[in-house]
Amino acid sequence: xxxxxxxxxxxxxxxxxxxxxxxxxxxxxxxxxxxxxxxxxxxxxxxxxxxxxxxxxxxxxxxxxxxxxxxxxxxxxxxxxxxxxxxxxxxxxxxxxxxxxxxxxxxxxxxxxxxxxxxxxxxxxxx
Amino acid sequence: xxxxxxxxxxxxxxxxxxxxxxxxxxxxxxxxxxxxxxxxxxxxxxxxxxxxxxxxxxxxxxxxxxxxxxxxxxxxxxxxxxxxxxxxxxxxxxxxxxxxxxxxxxxxxxxxxxxxxxxxxxxxxxx
DNA sequence: CTACCTGCAAAAGGTTTGCATAGCC
DNA sequence: GGCTATGCAAACCTTTTGCAGGTAG
Numbered sequence: 390x391x392x393x394x395x396x397x398x399x400x401x402x403x404x405x406x407x408x409x410x411x412x413x414x415x416x417x418x419x420x421x422x423x424x425x426x427x428x429x430x431x432x433x434x435x436x437x438x439x440x441x442x443x444x445x446x447x448x449x450x451x452x453x454x455x456x457x458x459x460x461x462x463x464x465x466x467x468x469x470x471x472x473x474x475x476x477x478x479x480x481x482x483x484x485x486x487x488x489x490x491x492x493x494x495x496x497x498x499x500x501x502x503x504x505x506x507x508x509x510x511x512x513x514x515x516x
Numbered sequence: 517x518x519x520x521x522x523x524x525x526x527x528x529x530x531x532x533x534x535x536x537x538x539x540x541x542x543x544x545x546x547x548x549x550x551x552x553x554x555x556x557x558x559x560x561x562x563x564x565x566x567x568x569x570x571x572x573x574x575x576x577x578x579x580x581x582x583x584x585x586x587x588x589x590x591x592x593x594x595x596x597x598x599x600x601x602x603x604x605x606x607x608x609x610x611x612x613x614x615x616x617x618x619x620x621x622x623x624x625x626x627x628x629x630x631x632x633x634x635x636x637x638x639x640x641x642x643x
Numbered sequence: 644c645t646a647c648c649t650g651c652a653a654a655a656g657g658t659t660t661g662c663a664t665a666g667c668c
Numbered sequence: 669g670g671c672t673a674t675g676c677a678a679a680c681c682t683t684t685t686g687c688a689g690g691t692a693g
Contacts, residue, residue, distance in 0.1 A: 390646075390647080390693090391647080392646080392647050392648065392691080392692050392693075393691095393692065393693090394647085394648060394649080394691085394692085396648080396649075397648090412682095413682080413683080414682080426649090426650070427649090427650085428649070428650045428651065428652095429650095429651095429682095429683085430649080430650070430651075430652090430683090430684080430685080431648080431649060431650070433682090433683060433684070434648085434649090434684085434685095435648095437683095437684090447578060449576045449577060449578040449579075450576060451574060451576040451582075452574075452576075454681080454682060454683090455578075455682085455683090465617075467617055467621045467623050467626070469623065476620075476621035476622075476623060477620075477621075478616070478617050478620040478621050479620065480613055480616050480617055480620075482632065486607055489605070489606075489607050490592075490594055490605050490607055490632060491634075493603075493604075493605040493606065493607075494594045494603035494604075494605050494634070494636075495603075495636070495637045496594050496596065496603060496632075496634035496635060496636055496637075497634060497635050497636075497637070497640050498634050498635045498640075499594070499632060499633075499634035500632055500633050500634060502632075503630045503631060503632045504630060504631040504632075505609065505617060505623075505626060505627055505629075505630045505631075506626075506627050507618075507621075507623035507624060507625050507626035507627060508623060508624050508625045509621075509622070509623055509624075510622045510623075510624070513624050513625075517668090517671085517672080518672080518673095519666085519667050519668075519671080519672050519673070520666095520667065520668090521666085521667080521672085521673055521674080522666095523673080523674075524673085539657095540657080540658080541657080553674090553675070554674090554675085555674070555675045555676065555677095556658085556675095556676095557658090557659080557660080557674080557675070557676075557677090558673075558674055558675070560657090560658060560659070561659085561660095561673080561674090562673090564658095564659090581656080581657060581658090582657085582658090
């Protein structure tokens, strides 16, 4: 049985209240400001627990640490291949695309969220 | 200036000839059979070099090591969220989706390939 | 009281890097 | 001959884990 923990609540709130997507290290650093005793291990353990409960999304990013996202089924993710920043957008796979994918791959429980890579405005301007 | 290397050629051929998508470790193990002296460092260095030259795709997978793919612009990737296996399928983002994503995220050079997660037949049957 | 959760530190897994030597051009 | 690539091992970064003590129910 799962028990209440202040630290878990803080991890969840940190994600829920953040405008952008955070790495475990960024969450750890933010929480450390209020609670200097919190440990990285606890942050990682609670992140995984929240992901397992379906309250938080983990996003895998090329060459960069994972980021975490408050679960919301109404958006997909675009990732900058230079800086790794994640951008939300409200486009999902439609049924005909999903059906084509399922028939070609035989995958089940296919998400209607998807991931695309591009280059963000910021990184483009720096070049 | 870049020089010819037997090892680089072998890394590239290994990816090109493989039916499925391989991790760096799997590539290393395969090449080791023919050339027991090859080192992990060389495999990783050449993989990155081939990715930079645009000859090979690196795929980032939740909770699993990266996999490598012979570059081909005509397919996208579906990933099993249990075992991490990657499946190709021939569906790309259409222009109206791309335009919607670009206008919402301001990303540029958006790929028309995308990534979706699901559960593969194999993993589904095991449960 | 008894799980479960924490902090800490060590370990694990994947990948990169420094160095001396070998190989391409 | 000069410069790049290699093999090896050590280092690195991110994440997980074992342990002893703390805390919720």
